[in-house]
Amino acid sequence: EAEVAQSPRYKITEKSQAVAFWCDPISGHATLYWYRQILGQGPELLVQFQDESVVDDSQLPKDRFSAERLKGVDSTLKIQPAELGDSAMYLCASSQMGLDSTYEQYFGPGTRLTVT
């Protein structure tokens, strides 16, 4: 079964350093999402792509976060500089309309970021 791939799975970085996460969605999925999930809370949408275009980045802290999906396939989320409050799980998901007209988001395993 096709899966969303993410790397790295774990990342420890020091405050003020740069960090990047990579996501490879399920082949053919036009929509790609990046979420941040703080322990004990629900996932918070950071940015949503439709192909290579951003359709929602209203919750992305643009002073330090950036995201790109240059060829409309895989995507990179970057944080520079990292802050202690950025410690969280970063989840990537992709979706497309199913045969039964449902929209299901498929999530990757996530990247656990710890900022020290």
Next chain:
Amino acid sequence: LAKTTQPISMDSYEGQEVNITCSHNNIATNDYITWYQQFPSQGPRFIIQGYKTKVTNEVASLFIPADRKSSTLSLPRVSLSDTAVYYCLVGDADNFNKFYFGSGTKLNVKP
């Protein structure tokens, strides 16, 4: 997007049917209702999606009354492995599939 309200937590016993209700008073005409399940240290997993009335699949049923201001996820005969957080999402599936997660309901299934 419509905000959702769910109970913070629920307890159940193995073999029981569990019903988790979600309130979404401001749901829009184009909005769908979707439920996800999440285990610790994993990404959420799709359970079911619906627009109105009742939807059933191999793992759950989703009941949506006529006014669509609430919905109920029904899990038949839960087992210990159903212990997880369940999220109710409301969003416009026809608008780039925009859905937003709330805080979820922590279901604890006891033996």
